[in-house]
Amino acid sequence: MAVKPSTQDKSRTFSDVQSQNSGLVSLCLPFTLESQDAAQLERIIEQSPPLKKGGHLFHQGEPFTAIYAVRAGSIKTYTVTNAGEEQITGFYFPGEMIGLSAIDTDDYPISAKVLETTTVCEIPYDSFEQLSNRLPSLKAELIKCMGKELREEQQMMLLLSKKTAEERVATFLLKLSDRFKRRGYSASLFRLSMSRNEIGNYLGLAVETVSRIFSRFQKQQLIQVEGKEVELLDLDELRIVSGEARHDEPLIP
Amino acid sequence: MAVKPSTQDKSRTFSDVQSQNSGLVSLCLPFTLESQDAAQLERIIEQSPPLKKGGHLFHQGEPFTAIYAVRAGSIKTYTVTNAGEEQITGFYFPGEMIGLSAIDTDDYPISAKVLETTTVCEIPYDSFEQLSNRLPSLKAELIKCMGKELREEQQMMLLLSKKTAEERVATFLLKLSDRFKRRGYSASLFRLSMSRNEIGNYLGLAVETVSRIFSRFQKQQLIQVEGKEVELLDLDELRIVSGEARHDEPLIP
DNA sequence: CGCATGATTGAAGTATATCAATAGTGGTGG
DNA sequence: CCACCACTATTGATATACTTCAATCATGCG
Numbered sequence: 001m002a003v004k005p006s007t008q009d010k011s012r013t014f015s016d017v018q019s020q021n022s023g024l025v026s027l028c029l030p031f032t033l034e035s036q037d038a039a040q041l042e043r044i045i046e047q048s049p050p051l052k053k054g055g056h057l058f059h060q061g062e063p064f065t066a067i068y069a070v071r072a073g074s075i076k077t078y079t080v081t082n083a084g085e086e087q088i089t090g091f092y093f094p095g096e097m098i099g100l101s102a103i104d105t106d107d108y109p110i111s112a113k114v115l116e117t118t119t120v121c122e123i124p125y126d127s128f129e130q131l132s133n134r135l136p137s138l139k140a141e142l143i144k145c146m147g148k149e150l151r152e153e154q155q156m157m158l159l160l161s162k163k164t165a166e167e168r169v170a171t172f173l174l175k176l177s178d179r180f181k182r183r184g185y186s187a188s189l190f191r192l193s194m195s196r197n198e199i200g201n202y203l204g205l206a207v208e209t210v211s212r213i214f215s216r217f218q219k220q221q222l223i224q225v226e227g228k229e230v231e232l233l234d235l236d237e238l239r240i241v242s243g244e245a246r247h248d249e250p251l252i253p
Numbered sequence: 254m255a256v257k258p259s260t261q262d263k264s265r266t267f268s269d270v271q272s273q274n275s276g277l278v279s280l281c282l283p284f285t286l287e288s289q290d291a292a293q294l295e296r297i298i299e300q301s302p303p304l305k306k307g308g309h310l311f312h313q314g315e316p317f318t319a320i321y322a323v324r325a326g327s328i329k330t331y332t333v334t335n336a337g338e339e340q341i342t343g344f345y346f347p348g349e350m351i352g353l354s355a356i357d358t359d360d361y362p363i364s365a366k367v368l369e370t371t372t373v374c375e376i377p378y379d380s381f382e383q384l385s386n387r388l389p390s391l392k393a394e395l396i397k398c399m400g401k402e403l404r405e406e407q408q409m410m411l412l413l414s415k416k417t418a419e420e421r422v423a424t425f426l427l428k429l430s431d432r433f434k435r436r437g438y439s440a441s442l443f444r445l446s447m448s449r450n451e452i453g454n455y456l457g458l459a460v461e462t463v464s465r466i467f468s469r470f471q472k473q474q475l476i477q478v479e480g481k482e483v484e485l486l487d488l489d490e491l492r493i494v495s496g497e498a499r500h501d502e503p504l505i506p
Numbered sequence: 507c508g509c510a511t512g513a514t515t516g517a518a519g520t521a522t523a524t525c526a527a528t529a530g531t532g533g534t535g536g
Numbered sequence: 537c538c539a540c541c542a543c544t545a546t547t548g549a550t551a552t553a554c555t556t557c558a559a560t561c562a563t564g565c566g
């Protein structure tokens with residue numbers, strides 16, 4: 001099944017009004033830049049209007065034009081096999097970059113879909129590349145982001161190859177917790193913007209397995225789930241269940 | 254189990270004799286550079302003596318100092334879980350880069366082990382970064398490599414999450430075939446430098462499963478295996494088995 | 507408010523892991 | 537050079553974690 005061409009999910013360019021871009025870089029991007037460099041970068045990036053759930057940032061196979069940073073909301077990226085199966089490759093939250101794997105290609109190798117009302121910053125890649133030739137620190141920041149993503153994908157390979165279903169779900173919840181915490185939100189109470197189906201797909205599990213493990217974890221007082229709302233009740237035990245910590249070795253040796 | 258410190262697997266710096274570095278970049282690196290840029294890069298890279306099978310380029314947890322390009326031979330990279338399980342994250346052949354996921358970290362997040370007698374080019378990262386601030390094309394080439402690696406890992410996630418054992422093995426063989434072909438070697442006849450165990454580990458399968466599928470493929474006349482020597486007898490059918498092609502749609506539509 | 511979609515729970519099935527036993531390989535040193 | 541020994545690979549029998557199928561229950565969007 002061929003990849004469908006992009007519908008009018010997004011306006012071609014979000015806005016020609018570059019009015020209030022000030023601070024956008026520090027708000028959206030995981031870049032550490034001198035303020036004058038940030039100002040220059042702000043001139044080439046555009047903030048999207050709120051994107052509706054279900055829309056696409058880009059489709060697999062479409063020409064690569066830009067990378068994105070999430071400003072608010074969440075996004076999933078996924079590849080589609082020739083057999084038509086979908087594999088989610090990542091979930092992205094505010095301050096995280098999307099589309100890095102498309103760099104150096106003509107077409108996006110993945111699709112990016114909006115999970116809830118979301119705003120993003122669009123960074124047209126040719127402008128970015130031109131600018132970064134004058135500002136080496138820009139490229140350096142991009143390289144850092146890519147390195148981080150590489151490490152995350154390696155951890156994901158490990159999860160998919162070696163971890164049990166329980167370990168996968170625990171790892172997933174803890175990873176989300178960490179990311180929310182880093183953003184200043186609660187590390188123990190949050191809302192899952194993705195469906196059970198999407199969690200299962202991402203973790204290489206059937207929906208039913210995810211559901212069962214949520215129930216089991218709840219029974220074990222590890223978590224409290226109610227629909228999309230999740231509370232992590234016992235982070236330490238979750239860490240053990242995830243395979244990241246062990247009973248016999250303390251977290252800080 | 255903590256990660257062991259590096260033994261004397263490699264000499265600290267391979268050689269202080271920078272005698273015959275000429276052409277090293279074009280020989281080892283997947284970089285496309287102007288000749289004067291390449292010459293500058295050559296000044297900071299060092300070729301290793303032949304490394305013996307079983308040695309390490311670096312261990313997980315050691316300070317990150319350099320990235321590497323394979324010149325001859327092959328390397329595997331792997332992560333170790335807290336439970337002590339090993340997950341191979343990649344196999345690397347001549348012209349491929351190792352250690353990119355360590356960029357932006359203090360310590361290597363993976364280990365790199367020599368699979369057969371191998372020579373590599375060591376690129377000390379601080380020198381590389383300094384040089385690349387003057388030569389923006391250097392950073393651009395690095396970004397391209399990282400993008401490629403990201404895409405490969407995404408494909409690997411798909412494989413680990415969605416493909417059957419047969420699809421995984423077929424995909425693996427075809428991927429190797431492609432890489433050898435690109436290097437000018439035979440696409441259908443080659444030697445596996447890794448063990449069945451390592452193949453299984455990489456593909457998320459038990460050794461026995463890999464062995465059984467090799468036998469099955471042989472019985473089906475898809476391949477001819479004799480120890481580490483493999484011949485791909487029916488590339489088209491292998492592509493179908495791998496899930497990359499389908500019976501009802503031709504390769505060139 | 508109703509109906510499509512998503513979530514949960516139970517029962518049965520299966521692909522692959524694990525266990526086990528044998529056969530082959532390759533490297534080393536006598 | 538060959539013989540030994542440890543390691544690697546193969547093949548078969550059994551076990552199991554997870555999937556698939558099925559039915560019910562909840563949810564939320566129009």
